[in-house]
Amino acid sequence: MRLILPLSITFVTGMIMVLHFFVPHQPIKFLGDNLQEWYMIVASAAIFLGALNLMHVHFRKIKLKLKNWKYSPVTIIGFMLMFVTGLIYGVTAARPFDFMFMNMVAPMGATMFSLLAFFVASAAFRAFRASNWRATLLLTSAFIVMLGQVPIGAMIWDKIPLAKVWLMSIPNTAGQRAVMIGAAMGVVSTSLRMIFGIERSYLGGTD
Amino acid sequence: MASILEKLEKILEKLGNMDRRIIFILIALSVIIPLTLNLIFPNPVGAEPSRDMYEYVDALPSGSDVLLSFDYDPSTMPELQPMAIALVTHLMRKDINVVGMALWPQGASLGQEVMSSVADSLGKVQYEDWCNLGYKTGGGIMIVRLGSSMNAVFPTDRDNLSWDEIPMLEYISDLTSFDLIITLSAGDPGIPAWVMMAGDRFGVPVGGGCTAVSAPQFYAYLQTGQMVGMLGGLKGAADYETLVGIQDGQAVKGMAPQSIAHLVIMSFIIIGNLAYFTQKKKGGRG
Amino acid sequence: MNWEILGIWLGAMLTLCLYSFLYRDNPFYKFAEHLFVGMSAGYWVIYTIENVLKPNWWQQMFPEDGGFNWVWIIPGIFALFMLARIIPKIAGLSRMALGMIIGAGAGVNMVGFFQTNAMAQVKGTIISISSGGAWDIFSSIVLVVGVVSGLVYFFFSKAHTGIVGRTANVGITILMISFGASFGYTIMARISLLIGRCQFLMFDWIPTIPRLLGIGG
């Protein structure tokens, strides 16, 4: 019984958003326009839950002296540093919050991102082996495109960049398209199951 | 003779199971060494989406209005900032009015950096030839609002100058006032939002640049004509630099470490396969 | 104290700490990782307040020119429902907010995906396979056959045997070529990022070392 209200909210909001796409008339337009902003506000407000959880997890680690608890204060201090300076000094440029973001958070993000340069190499080394003819095709197309990506490819044979463009725009497009159309069917069916409350396990049980 | 072959097989076998940290070191070296030596490789441009992009922009008459959206942040600067510089240079050289904005919070200041430095070097005037509307949250939904009124979404530009005080914006009422929208997109919101909302809904031509990682999925948009052209990754940026005639741009410079790193990875793939086949042969014999 | 140099050093030290993970897990990485998680979580809380909650909710409810827009109470109430999880007794209220988020998300995604991922892609595939030169015709056939057989691969209610099986095999082959191409194409982006970090370390950070030590300019 307690699920009826949430499920009807799901149904109504879902239907409004679907209708909003097809119906430019009031009141659908007004409701749809606003709902788009509302649900983002609600989802954003939840960030406080996450922040509390993060603090809780690390304070608990320290209290119970769990594995690696010595690093937990680092997380807590890091969070507090950003949170407090953000509240006090605001987010404008050249203030402590912005300074820490630009010189600590952003470089760390860029560094984690750049780890991929190493990981693509190790993944390619391990995975691209001609173990069967399908794997051989995968390997060959990757190889040709890699060559076509850099000027050296064109120096070896001037048709290689053309082969790259062909691979990217014909077989690659075909593959992507099949994935996209198939996924769209999956999305329609999943959304439908959500909107009509056929799938409701995400609402949890009967606590 | 046989012993040499056997030795070779053993070496290959070892190489096949090589610690991935050796790969990591070689990748690092293949980037650091060319950077230290400041190598520059030539960069030929074929019939690629980057050329389509260049030709579309080149065909715009002077005085056209282009909306340039900086939808990235510092983490993808290495790829997208050179594109921004090359595009802005091309647009401004052609006397096209550039209106900048951003779907990513830090994109606005990155865009400002590019537009103001290129404008200074070409003698362009802010608010007459270019302006920066700044960042607005909301992604695709905000773009839909831009389709009905730009002014309502951006009452002021990035520096809080009101819309009406910016002479070049007199021409602009909504998205359809633009002859082209270019998005430099590092992820979400980015190209899909612009294509879906501005392109598909309001019929404004959309072109863009993106990181090489997301480029493959946008080939589908190019094929359907939902995008007029695209710069993919550093190669796309280097292509555009070459086409515009920027001799020693960031991207062109980056192509040397790129080439060497690619060769290193390709040699690893070859070694891996050789090792795989020797092992398989052995397995078959035993 | 020179703020710019301090900033460069902070960035460089943290960069090196994170790179040390490539060798193996170690105290430097643990430190940087914990700091990164904490600081970025703090950043996003502030970011959300400044860039979502303030402009998209608070300033909508209380516009600058005075007044009060009552409709904006609704998302506020739902947001409180969401936060009700903190208090176990009324935690069930959060289901209302969840219902709203999931309903709106499902609705938007359904039409959005259908339009862009299905309709537009199907439209792009309705092409002539008899125009142009031999190569164009071949390419068009590969494209159409690729899309159709790829879709057949995704059929769930048919066993992959007989003609369906053979078509699905063609489909998975095209998918593999596509994945290979996509992977190969991406490597460049990843290397670019590494180039960016190396440029930072080599051209921004290293030059400050002699300056700090008092050697040179």
Next chain:
Amino acid sequence: MRNLSAVIAVLLVSLAGLALADNTDPPESVVTEAALELEVCRAIDLQASDIPNDEGGKVKLSWIMESEGIRPDSLGIMRRDPAGSDELITTLTGNFTDYTDDSARNGTTYTYWILSFRGGAAEACSDEVQAVSSAQWFYSGRVGMLIILSLIMAVIVYYIESGKRGKELYIREIAGLAAVDDAVGRATEMGKPVLYIPGIMDMDNIQTIASIVILGRVARKTAEYGSPLLVPTSRSVVMSVAQEVVKEGYLQAGRSDAFNKENIQYLTDDQFGYAAGVDGIMVREKPAAIFLLGCFYAESLILAETGRSVGAIQIAGTAMPSQIPFFVAACDYTLIGEELFAASAYLSREPKLLGSLKGQDAGKLFFVILIVAGVIAASIGDFWSPMKSVAEFLRKLVTVN
């Protein structure tokens, strides 16, 4: 000569319009100045039309300015309602070539014309045009999509219903999902945890929703096997929902005592901060099985390669076309695109969910037929034009504006 007479004719018309339009500006000055010197440009080819597909109340005006002549300082947009009263609705600078009147009443016929001002006086006037604004109930360009979407939805609902009625439905094996039991079992044998990553997007993302549903099934299995399930999330809402879903899974398996809320934790909204944190969890907890299901961006390979290096069995799945190749290269099993959405039905074996898979197949079959028919029609159309219009029709059917 001809040009001259045309200019005079245009001038006369514009003067007539001006005289009709506005009496506040002295027409004499117009005559003298305009006749003797270069004329002020007037708006020509003025078009007024209702904006289609809106809630009404809007009329779009567009025009071009004469290229020869003096540029006006500003343009006045004039509107006359059926009662005959004129109104200057706005003044624009001379550069505008379009304007939307958003104060029109639906169903009222308005007459519009444009005055060119120079030096504070109206110097030229365009022709008049009429338009009526109206509201629409449907986006005209989306009818095709509405029909197709409704058809597919109807088919899915039909199969769901027939599944409910207990009709046997065959579903082919999906390798990645057949391996779920093995992976969880192996973790139990080794006494190591299972790590579940639901992607980095929020709960409004349909892939996250699909992933959370799968998480419920996986939680039930880990509860049955008795191995701990770790779920670090990148979004607060996802954390809340994951806690509910996992708790429910343990409850269904009768092991609610083994449920540990602390194992489902929020890290950070930051994409790479999250990747760093999860990498840390991977190398320290050494999970034996890792699930990467949901919406992933660039962090996909950072997670998958680290997971690989700790020797875990990895089952990945996403509908992000750009990330699938990395999962294919680095994981043991990959659910490609639609398979991710099929997973919850496959794992639960509930007839109504299996029915929806059959409905999806019908949707794909429809598109396959549409594509094949369209391609054949377009190809024949190159030689026999009647078929061309068939292809055009099919293309139009799937066009969405």
